[in-house]
Amino acid sequence: MAKMTMVQALNLALKQEMAQDDSVVLLGEDVGPDGGVFRVTDQLIDIYGKERVIDTPLAESAIVGMGIGMAIHGLKPVCEIQFSGFAYQNFHQLENHAARMRWRTQGRLTVPMVMRAPYGGGVRALEHHSESREAYWAHTPGLKMVIPSGPRNARALLVAAIRDPDPVIFYEAKGLYRAFREEVPEEEEVMEIGVPQLVQEGDDVTFISYGAMLRPALEAAEQLAAEGINVEVIDLLTISPLDDRLLIESVKKTGRAVIVHEAPRSFGAGAEIVSRLLEGAFYYLEAPVQRVTGYDIVIPYFSREKAYMPDTARIIKAARATLNT
Amino acid sequence: MTTPIDKNHATKLLRQMLLIRRFEEKSAELYSATKIRGFLHLYIGEEAVAVGVMAALTPEDAVVATYREHGQALARGMSADSIMAEMYGKLEGCCKGRGGSMHIFDSSTHFYGGNAIVGGGLPVAVGLALADSMLGRNRVTCCFFGDGAVAEGAFHESMNMAALWKLPVLFLCENNLYAMGTAIRYTQAQPDIAAKAVGYRMKSAAVDGMDVMAVEAAASKAADHIRQGNGPYLLECRTYRFRPHSMFDTELYRSKEEVEQWKAHDPIEKLTRRLSDAGLLNDQDRAALEQDVAREVESAVAFAEAGTWEPVENLTSFVYSERREL
Numbered sequence: 001m002a003k004m005t006m007v008q009a010l011n012l013a014l015k016q017e018m019a020q021d022d023s024v025v026l027l028g029e030d031v032g033p034d035g036g037v038f039r040v041t042d043q044l045i046d047i048y049g050k051e052r053v054i055d056t057p058l059a060e061s062a063i064v065g066m067g068i069g070m071a072i073h074g075l076k077p078v079c080e081i082q083f084s085g086f087a088y089q090n091f092h093q094l095e096n097h098a099a100r101m102r103w104r105t106q107g108r109l110t111v112p113m114v115m116r117a118p119y120g121g122g123v124r125a126l127e128h129h130s131e132s133r134e135a136y137w138a139h140t141p142g143l144k145m146v147i148p149s150g151p152r153n154a155r156a157l158l159v160a161a162i163r164d165p166d167p168v169i170f171y172e173a174k175g176l177y178r179a180f181r182e183e184v185p186e187e188e189e190v191m192e193i194g195v196p197q198l199v200q201e202g203d204d205v206t207f208i209s210y211g212a213m214l215r216p217a218l219e220a221a222e223q224l225a226a227e228g229i230n231v232e233v234i235d236l237l238t239i240s241p242l243d244d245r246l247l248i249e250s251v252k253k254t255g256r257a258v259i260v261h262e263a264p265r266s267f268g269a270g271a272e273i274v275s276r277l278l279e280g281a282f283y284y285l286e287a288p289v290q291r292v293t294g295y296d297i298v299i300p301y302f303s304r305e306k307a308y309m310p311d312t313a314r315i316i317k318a319a320r321a322t323l324n325t
Numbered sequence: 326m327t328t329p330i331d332k333n334h335a336t337k338l339l340r341q342m343l344l345i346r347r348f349e350e351k352s353a354e355l356y357s358a359t360k361i362r363g364f365l366h367l368y369i370g371e372e373a374v375a376v377g378v379m380a381a382l383t384p385e386d387a388v389v390a391t392y393r394e395h396g397q398a399l400a401r402g403m404s405a406d407s408i409m410a411e412m413y414g415k416l417e418g419c420c421k422g423r424g425g426s427m428h429i430f431d432s433s434t435h436f437y438g439g440n441a442i443v444g445g446g447l448p449v450a451v452g453l454a455l456a457d458s459m460l461g462r463n464r465v466t467c468c469f470f471g472d473g474a475v476a477e478g479a480f481h482e483s484m485n486m487a488a489l490w491k492l493p494v495l496f497l498c499e500n501n502l503y504a505m506g507t508a509i510r511y512t513q514a515q516p517d518i519a520a521k522a523v524g525y526r527m528k529s530a531a532v533d534g535m536d537v538m539a540v541e542a543a544a545s546k547a548a549d550h551i552r553q554g555n556g557p558y559l560l561e562c563r564t565y566r567f568r569p570h571s572m573f574d575t576e577l578y579r580s581k582e583e584v585e586q587w588k589a590h591d592p593i594e595k596l597t598r599r600l601s602d603a604g605l606l607n608d609q610d611r612a613a614l615e616q617d618v619a620r621e622v623e624s625a626v627a628f629a630e631a632g633t634w635e636p637v638e639n640l641t642s643f644v645y646s647e648r649r650e651l
Contacts, residue, residue: 059482068452069452072453096442103644
């Protein structure tokens with residue numbers, strides 16, 4: 001196994017899926033010779049040519065809209081949007097067509113496509129280039145919303161997303177692109193979409209997180225372990241459709257939960273998770289569920305970004321609030 | 326026209342236009358009787374466009390239409406039964422009652438909507454054509470849209486990309502002069518829609534959309550151009566909607582005189598006159614066509630009436646390919 005960054009792992013997923021399935025096609029701005037803004041599609045044009053690695057004009061709604069048409073006609077398009085904040089330009093194509101084609105036609109037409117986009121903060125950028133608005137997509141029935149947390153699961157989930165018969169929104173934490181390396185097997189590895197993962201077992205409190213926030217959650221858990229507090233950590237991986245069974249089982253055991261995401265607090269994924277926990281584990285709760293999130297503001301410019309992003313200190317404080325220590 | 330009229334073909338065109346007209350008149354009645362709900366956008370007056378264009382397409386070609394698409398669906402060869410049942414919201418409809426009047430889909434005739442969103446189908450049509458082109462299939466994707474859609478950004482993105490990559494798209498503008506209730510002079514800096522193709526180095530033409538044979542000829546020429554690998558084509562059909570935009574439209578934006586002037590160009594009457602002048606249709610023939618069409622419409626209504634509603638517990642099906650057991 002080779003040690004890879006998330007960018008390399010994603011590139012491997014695309015390269016292998018394109019090799020084994022001629023219907024997989026990439027399209028987006030600068031995905032060709034430039035290899036994408038973050039080089040995720042690096043050199044793929046050299047292998048598969050400009051017919052299958054399509055450099056498009058700057059036209060997000062046409063990129064995604066074309067993807068829908070291509071999918072209906074039998075291809076498996078993977079559309080790259082340069083930053084998730086640019087996807088508001090193509091929101092209408094996903095919301096109006098991709099998400100509802102299967103339902104509206106009772107399965108007679110389907111849209112197996114992927115929209116990949118880098119999301120999230122921590123790279124000293126600003127606004128559209130740093131934000132985390134997965135809730136928009138998660139709120140739309142018919143779309144699947146997937147956010148990996150590291151190179152290995154990013155590769156395995158992207159393969160699953162490309163093979164998935166439904167439209168998948170695939171958010172890649174740009175702060176993780178080159179943050180660390182993981183062993184990624186050269187041979188095929190696929191994870192199932194819709195299945196959260198138990199990352200670490202513990203009895204005292206459950207941390208639920210995803211994407212780039214998994215790492216501070218794990219760091220906080222490690223610091224608490226030094227005090228004898230055992231944290232259970234769950235990586236959501238798929239935001240929607242949300243499988244809450246693992247979450248509920250965990251909280252039944254620990255009686256306490258902290259949800260961590262960098263998206264704004266109100267109406268975010270955390271709010272839905274709290275509801276699910278109340279529905280499924282209310283009588284097991286020992287303390288109110290805590291949310292550590294971004295704030296209900298535009299993500300600030302680099303100079304003040306740190307104050308916005310959840311960090312280990314805030315997570316530990318929230319954990320202590322549930323433990324009353 | 327110097328070329329002789331093919332009687333059978335022309336009669337078929339006339340019958341299709343009559344079917345659309347009578348189907349929609351019936352739909353309006355059924356809407357008032359609350360048998361059909363949602364919204365209802367009638368095509369009456371514009372029949373020559375759908376019928377003329379469909380005559381120029383092959384069964385393998387793809388069609389993307391608008392929310393005013395009963396005419397296109399019927400002209401494409403979808404059954405009146407399945408469309409009427411769809412408008413009733415019945416399981417026997419083309420989308421089993423979930424799509425309604427604005428979302429008629431039928432994969433067997435490559436009819437990809439029905440689209441409530443103005444301009445929303447344009448990028449999808451370009452994608453259908455791109456896929457055909459990549460898969461080596463010599464097919465045309467015909468994308469209908471109105472003059473209102475020309476103001477949308479998606480129109481320009483789609484025109485640019487289709488022309489840039491020489492994709493087999495027939496951009497078919499049904500210019501009925503009003504974006505709902507706003508006249509084109511208030512919405513377009515360049516109201517000559519065919520002229521907009523110049524900016525994309527795309528071939529274009531404008532045609533009298535009240536003349537079904539002229540539309541068919543223009544659409545055939547456009548489709549030939551596309552099939553020969555010359556890239557997309559913009560065809561503007563200048564037409565007029567005789568009825569209000571939808572069933573809730575006070576029509577304060579146009580005068581009764583204007584509507585009457587256009588009704589003098591009724592495409593059905595125009596073709597009828599032309600055929601009878603040429604000695605190819607008499608009053609009895611027309612009456613027989615009317616009877617035939619009336620039977621088809623009545624049978625569609627009976628079919629829809631006899632249909633069943635989707636069980637409520639089914640409504641959560643087909644959100645995703647399959648639901649993991651939760």
